[in-house]
Every structure is written in structure tokens, then in C-alpha cells.
Amino acid sequence: MTQVLVTGGAGFLGSHLCDRLIARGDEVLCVDNFYTGGKANVRHLMGNKNFELMRHDVTFPLYVEVDRIFNLACPASPVHYQHDPVQTTKTSVHGAINMLGLAKRTKARILQASTSEVYGDPEVHPQTEDYWGRVNPVGLRSCYDEGKRCAETLFFDYHRQHGLRVKVARIFNTYGPRMHPNDGRVVSNFIVQALQNLPLTVYGEGTQTRSFCYVDDLVDGLVRLMASGDDVTGPLNLGNPEEHTMLELATTVIDLTGSRSSIEHKPLPSDDPLQRRPDITRAVAALGWQPRVGLRDGLARTIAYFEGLLAAHGRHAVARASPAASATAT
Ligand SMILES: NC(=O)c1ccc[n+]([C@@H]2O[C@H](COP(=O)([O-])OP(=O)(O)OC[C@H]3O[C@@H](n4cnc5c(N)ncnc54)[C@H](O)[C@@H]3O)[C@@H](O)[C@H]2O)c1
Numbered sequence: 001m002t003q004v005l006v007t008g009g010a011g012f013l014g015s016h017l018c019d020r021l022i023a024r025g026d027e028v029l030c031v032d033n034f035y036t037g038g039k040a041n042v043r044h045l046m047g048n049k050n051f052e053l054m055r056h057d058v059t060f061p062l063y064v065e066v067d068r069i070f071n072l073a074c075p076a077s078p079v080h081y082q083h084d085p086v087q088t089t090k091t092s093v094h095g096a097i098n099m100l101g102l103a104k105r106t107k108a109r110i111l112q113a114s115t116s117e118v119y120g121d122p123e124v125h126p127q128t129e130d131y132w133g134r135v136n137p138v139g140l141r142s143c144y145d146e147g148k149r150c151a152e153t154l155f156f157d158y159h160r161q162h163g164l165r166v167k168v169a170r171i172f173n174t175y176g177p178r179m180h181p182n183d184g185r186v187v188s189n190f191i192v193q194a195l196q197n198l199p200l201t202v203y204g205e206g207t208q209t210r211s212f213c214y215v216d217d218l219v220d221g222l223v224r225l226m227a228s229g230d231d232v233t234g235p236l237n238l239g240n241p242e243e244h245t246m247l248e249l250a251t252t253v254i255d256l257t258g259s260r261s262s263i264e265h266k267p268l269p270s271d272d273p274l275q276r277r278p279d280i281t282r283a284v285a286a287l288g289w290q291p292r293v294g295l296r297d298g299l300a301r302t303i304a305y306f307e308g309l310l311a312a313h314g315r316h317a318v319a320r321a322s323p324a325a326s327a328t329a330t
Helices: 012-023 085-106 142-162 186-195 215-227 246-257 281-287 295-318
Strands: 003-007 027-032 051-055 068-071 109-115 166-171 200-203 209-211 236-238 243-245 263-266
Touching: 003 012, 003 085, 012 027, 012 215, 068 085, 068 215, 085 109, 085 142, 109 142, 109 215, 142 166, 166 215, 186 200, 186 246, 186 295, 200 246, 209 246, 215 236, 215 281, 236 281, 243 246, 246 263, 246 295
Parallel strands: 003 027, 003 068, 027 051, 068 109, 109 166, 166 236, 200 263
Antiparallel strands: 209 243
């Protein structure tokens, strides 16, 4: 039986990954410090004999025996990662060093959840993996962007220097059930606003485009990447290349929720990219992978989740929603 460590396993992506690994019969050790994730995301797995949950902060070393490591621990939304930026960089950098050290000792294969943010504010559209990015090293987002870039560096240095079997996935915007209702991302924002018949905030004309990957597709990509041959190290872009305008997203959410919400336009922030889209040619070729879930289908499943959350917890579910949350947040 394969013993798999998932760091950040009680988070949005991590909990879906744990589901997938348990379903195929792996033994899963889920490690999380519950900074943004929570036990509720994995409670349904608690009784499973192949699942174990451990509270641990990856900025400290971990001594366990495993064959595979998915390193997902890191707050992912700007609201969360900017809350304690020093801890964010520590999580990416010290976390990577600790997990790579563990992989070196146990000879485990290790996968890093990197991000499209390593491209920064790109001059190249869509982004290909050989584009090196344009990242501000001293801005508010740098703790996340530069932390993830440094983690990538560490992965490839451990690969070259110590022969570690590494995999680096650059994840683009992903959405689905178990997203945080209050993390300022556009999909959850729109859905939560629509379910409460509040105005949906669209910046500018709403003609700027984004691409959104449904969580099941993304998890499928991560699992395939981990299973790929040792020559497939990445970095590989994983995301959905289908583009949608913000206005299209807002009207689709209103339509699917049957909401009475209006659309409220606000001035476009100066740093708002007009387009963000992955080039997934490499992932398609190397993994035989591509996203399958369409936007309407994925949104319907996500809306059902948030309906349940609001029914169970009412407005408390979004009580901490940030007023600064914007349609431009990623
Ligand atoms: N969701 C996306 O669209 C997206 C896009 C790009 C990259 N990613 C990456 O994927 C990973 C998972 O993202 P997510 O969307 O599930 O976010 P999330 O915030 O839901 O999950 C992150 C998990 O890591 C845990 N964590 C944070 N710091 C930790 C620490 N020091 N020690 C142990 N656990 C810690 C959190 O408690 C949480 O459970 C992150 O590394 C993120 O950077 C996600």
C-alpha cells in the first residue's frame, strides 16, 4: 500500500486530493496547522482506517515514513497570505526545505503545489512554462509569489544536487466546494453575494477575462503528475485554458442561483490584468490530461455547496467576509 503525505490536506485542494487518494486505496497522512483549512473539510474521512490527520506546521521538521509527498501547505488567497506575510514566506521556503529533507531521507517522490503567481504580472499571454515571469520582489504579494518561486528553486536544486524525484505543478485559478466563503476570490464572492441577493461587484466593464479550473480536474492533474515517470519534473501548468469575462461569470452565477442580485460596476483598479490564461500544451502532452468540467457544471456544484453552508451557518458563514474582496482577486 502506498503511504502518501498531503501537507495542507485540510484545505480546499488538499481535502479533495485526500478524498481521491483514499478512494483509490492509498494510506493518507494529512498534515495541517489549520491556518486556513479545517477539520470540517476532512471530517468525513476520519473514520477511515487508511486516513490519519496530524496537526503540524510544516515550518518545523517532520519525521514520518512515506512514499509520496504532496506539498500543498500554504495559504492561497491574497486575503489570507497577506494577513501574516512573514509566516507565508516561511511556510513556502522552510516548508519546502523540511518536506524536501523528508523526501531525501525516505526516498519519497515529492510534488510541489506551485502557482501561476510565479509569472507575476506577465508580459506573455498565455503563460508558457519557459516564461520566467515579472515579479515585484518587495510588494504586498511578494511573500506569496517569491516564496513559491524560492520553493521551486529548492525543488530543482534538490533534484540536481541530491537526485530527488521532484514534480512541480503551477496551478492556475481553481474553484469548487470547500473554497473559503470569505477569501476574496471572485467565484466564491459572486456565489455568496448572489445567494444573499446582494449586488455582484464587477470592476470596469467586466470585459477582462479569467480562466477557472474545477477542483476535480485539478486534482486529476496532480495525481497524474505524481504518477508520471521520473523524467517528468515540470514545472507544468495545470489549469483550464477556457476564458470567460467577469461579466459572463457574474451573469452565469445570477442565472444558476436564480438570484435577484444586480451587477454593480466599480472603477477598474490599475493593476488589474486584462487576461490570465494557462498554456497547458506541456501537461496535455506529458500527462494526457486536460480539464473536462465546463464552467456551468462546475459552478452548479459549487453553488450547491455554498447553499448548504449558508443554510447551516447563515450569514455567520461569511461573517468575516472582507469588504476589500474584489472581483480581481485570484
Ligand atoms: N486554489 C487555487 O486556485 C490555487 C492556485 C494556485 C496555487 N494553489 C496552491 O495550492 C495549495 C493549496 O491551496 P488551497 O486553495 O487549497 O488553499 P487553502 O488555504 O484552502 O489550503 C492550504 C492549507 O495549508 C494549510 N497550511 C497553511 N500554512 C501551513 C503550515 N505552515 N503548516 C501546515 N499547514 C499549513 C492551511 O491550514 C490549509 O489547510 C497552496 O499551496 C496554494 O498556493 C492554489
